[in-house]
Amino acid sequence: MKLRCLFLALLGCASAGSPSMFGEITSPNYPQVYPNNAVESWNIEVPEGYGIRLYFTHLDIEPSENCEYDYLQIIIGTEVQQAYCGRHVLGSAGFPQEKFYDTTHMTLSFRSDFSNQERYTGFAAYYMAADVDECDGHHDPCSHFCNNYIGGFFCSCPPEYELQDDQSTCGVNCSGGLYTDQRGQISSPGYPSPYPENSRCEYKVVLESGYQVILSFKAQDFDIEAPEDGSCIYDSLTIKAKGKKFGPYCGKTPPPRIETGSHEVDIEFITDSGGDNKGWKIYYSEDAIPCPADAFDHSILHPQKNKYVFKDMVTVKCEEGYEIVSGKKRLPSFRSKCQGDGTWSDKHLKCKPVDCGEPEPLVNGDVKFTLTTYGAKAVYFCKTEYYTLKGDDTYYCSMNGLWITSNKDSELPKCTAVCGKTSLSQGSRIFGGSKADAGWFPWVVRVDLVTNIGGGSLISDQWVVTAAHVLTENANPTIQVGNVDFQKAVDVQAKKVILHPDWDVNVEKRTDYNNDIALIQLARRIELDDCIYPVCLPDKSEPDRPAINEVGYVAGWGKTEKRAKTKYLQFVSIPLRDLEYCKKIVPKTYTVTSNMMCAGGDGFDSCDGDSGGPFMFEDLKNREYKRLYLGGIVSWGIECGKYGMYTKVQNYLDWIEKTIEEVENGEKDEEPLEPQRICTKAK
Incomplete structure (x- = not known):
C-alpha cells in the first residue's frame, strides 16, 4: 500500500488533502454527454512557492448569454475569475488559452441545468504547479537582496548588516548598550555619519536609586528622517522611564530637556529602509529624584518647600475637613520620607474626609441632614406639638468626628413633653366636687x-x-x-x-x-x-x-x-x-x-x-x-x-x-x- 501511494505521488496524484504538482479534471460522464442538473466542484492545491498553470483540451458546454444555463467557473477565494460555456474547437480563435494563476489554491465549479437537448459533452482540463519568481520586482519580499529558487526564495544582506528575525529585513545590531556613569553621552550608530536603515537600537541608562536621569539635546546633534506631517512613521527615537513614555521624536528639532523621574531609562531608536540622515546625540546627567508637593490628596507638608528631593523628611497633616486614617485609628500627623522612587513613605495612609456618621436619633424626635462629613449640618426637631426641644437644635460635624453645637457642645438635645396645659377655666369640687x-x-x-x-x-x-x-x-x-x-x-x-x-x-x-x-x-x-x-x-x-x-x-x-x-x-x-x-x-x-x-x-x-x-x-x-x-x-x-x-x-x-x-x-x-x-x- 505504501509503495502504491509513493508511485501515485510521483505522478502528481497525491492522497486526499495533499498539494499536487499536476492533475486532470473532466466533466461528469466525459467524453459522453454530461447529465442534466449536475453540480460538481474540484479543489486544486499546489505546494507553497508555486502558482497554478491551467489549460483545456476540450470545451463543449451548452452556450447561453453570460453562461446562465450551463457553465464552468474558475474561483479563487470567494471571487469568480472566469466562467466558460459554448462549443469551441481546440486551436480555434474562441478556445481558452493556457493561463497562469499566482495562487496555491483554486476551485473549479461545474453546473448544468434541467435540459441538454443537443448532447453537449462537457470539458477536459489539465493543471500543473508552476514556479513563482518572488524576486521579479513585483513582490519585493527582501529589504536588500532577493534570491529565487524553484519553489521558494531567500533574502541576504550586505556586509555589516544582519538578517533580522523576520528573515526579510537587514539591519545593524546596535542594541545592548548599558550606561552607569553619573553623566555621559549616547549617540546613534556611526554618528555623525548617516545611521543604518532597517535597524532597532536599544540603550539603557541605570543610575543609583534615588537619582533620576536627566536627558538634554542640542540642535546640531539631532537629525532623524521624518515625513512632512512630522508623524515619525519612518524613523523615531523614543524614551521610556518608570512607566512613562517620551516621544517618539524625529525631524531636525530636538526634544526639550527631559526629567525622567527614574534612575532607569530605556532609549529605543527604530529606522526603516530609506533616508540619509546623520542621527542624534544625547547628553545625560543625574539629579536627586523629586517627590510631589503633597504626600497624597488633601495633605499638607511641613516644612513647606518649593521642591522636595530624595531623603527629605516632612511632617504630613491633612487639610481642614480631612483626617489621616490608619486602620481604625485616627492620626493627627505622621513623619514621611522622600524615597528613591520619587514617592513618600507610608503610601498606604490617606487623608479621608472627616465623617461623623449619622446623627444619633432622639427619643420622640427626629433629625434632618443631608451629609455626614465635616461641616455638614444636622437639625433636630420633635415629632409632635406635645414635645418641646430642650437644648440647641442645630449641630455641625466637627474635625474630631463628633456632632457639636456652635458652642462646641456634643450633648444631644432632648424632646421633653409639653407639660401642664389645661383647658380648665373655672374649678368646682371632688368630695363635694x-x-x-x-x-x-x-x-x-x-x-x-x-x-x-x-x-x-x-x-x-x-x-x-x-x-x-x-x-x-x-x-x-x-x-x-x-x-x-x-x-x-x-x-x-x-x-x-x-x-x-x-x-x-x-x-x-x-x-x-x-x-x-x-x-x-x-x-x-x-x-x-x-x-x-x-x-x-x-x-x-x-x-x-x-x-x-x-x-x-x-x-x-x-x-x-x-x-x-x-x-x-x-x-x-x-x-x-x-x-x-x-x-x-x-x-x-x-x-x-x-x-x-x-x-x-x-x-x-x-x-x-x-x-x-x-x-x-x-x-x-x-x-x-x-x-x-x-x-x-x-x-x-x-x-x-x-x-x-x-x-x-x-x-x-x-x-x-x-x-x-x-x-x-x-x-x-x-x-x-x-x-x-x-x-x-x-x-
Missing part, C-alpha cells in the same frame, strides 16, 4: 389595685408619680390612662415600682406618712397626644410656692359624698392651709413634717381612692397658656371633707430626677419598644 372634662387634667391616671384604687400623675411619657402607701403591697399595678371615664381608659402595664428609700414599709398601723412618694415606670413609652400628656413639676427656683391660701385642684376617681367610687374623674379646688395650723387639729399620734402640705376643709377634700393623685396649682409665670404644676400628692387625712395631707413634691425633685436618670441610663443598651398609642381620634 364636680366631674372633670376631657383635656382638663390629661395627666391624671387611675392606679387599679387588687383591693382598692389609687391615683397618680404622668410626669413624662414613661413615668408616673404617686403615693408610696398606695404601692406598699401592690408591686405590679395596672395603670388606666387616657379618659375621664375609667371604663373607657386604656390599660398600661408597669415595668418598675420604686418607693422612696426613706419610706418605712414595715408598719402595721400607719400614723407616719413621711416620704409618702413613689415612682412607676411604664412598660412602654406612651405616645403623647391631646388625651394624655404630663403635668409639670414644681420650679426649683421657687421653693416657697405654692403660697398659703393659694387655691389648687385635686382630682381622682375616689369616694365622693354620694358614692364609694365614681366612674368619672372628679375634681375640686381647695386652698392651701398653714401646716402649723393643721398640726394643732391632727391627733398627736400622727406625724406631721415639712415634707407635707395641708389643704382643704369646709367639706371639700380628697378621699378614699384618691391617694396618690395630684394636688395641682397654676403656674403664674406662664402667661402664654394656662399651665398646672404638681404641688402635692394625695397622702392621708383624718376624715373626708376635712383637712387632707399631701406629700410636698418640691422636696423630692432631686430624688425624682436622679432616680429616673439612673434607671434610663441602665437601659440604654436595651432595644426600645414602639410607643403605645392611647388617644383615638374621630375620623
